[in-house]
Amino acid sequence: MFTEEDILAAEEALRQAMLSSDVVALDALLSDDLLFVNHTGQLFDKEADLAPHRSGALRLTRLDVTEQELRYLSAGAVVIVRASLSGEFQGARFEGDFRYTRVWQVVDDAPQVISAHCTALG
Numbered sequence: 001m002f003t004e005e006d007i008l009a010a011e012e013a014l015r016q017a018m019l020s021s022d023v024v025a026l027d028a029l030l031s032d033d034l035l036f037v038n039h040t041g042q043l044f045d046k047e048a049d050l051a052p053h054r055s056g057a058l059r060l061t062r063l064d065v066t067e068q069e070l071r072y073l074s075a076g077a078v079v080i081v082r083a084s085l086s087g088e089f090q091g092a093r094f095e096g097d098f099r100y101t102r103v104w105q106v107v108d109d110a111p112q113v114i115s116a117h118c119t120a121l122g
Contacts, residue, residue, distance in 0.1 A: 002111060004070060007077045007104055010111040011068070014102075019060050021053040031105065031112040039098060039120040052089065060087035062095075076105040076114075082121070097121040 010029065017025035027050065034046040052058035067082035079102045086095035103115040 002077070002106060007070060007079060007111060008068070010104060011065075011079055011081070011102075014113070015063055015065065018053075019063050021056070021059065023050055023054050026050055026053060028110070029112060031107065031114040033114060034116070035114070036116045037118065039118045057090050058087065059089075060085060062086040066097075073103075073105075076103065076111065078103050
């Protein structure tokens with residue numbers, strides 16, 4: 001069973017990989033069966049989620065986690081974070097506060113995100 005520290009370390013690894021668009025690290029942290037709903041309600045699979053990092057269309061310059069809650073499941077955990085982000089998407093600058101819900105599962109002795117949802121906070 002993974003400890004709280006293991007899941008929080010995976011969350012930090014995900015944050016760092018998103019900031020640097022490290023597709024190799026993101027590939028390891030995201031399940032092949034990922035389902036991600038973004039802040040506009042669009043549904044993405046793993047490849048669609050990785051594509052803007054891979055192409056350079058998404059460049060994060062800030063991703064600060066300001067709140068974090070963790071709840072264990074029988075084979076993983078649910079983590080809810082509030083984060084302030086800024087960067088560029090397809091050349092347009094953005095910034096905002098978002099709440100993410102991520103479901104982590106254990107696959108081959110490593111935590112991976114199987115499902116995630118993002119909500120933009122006003």
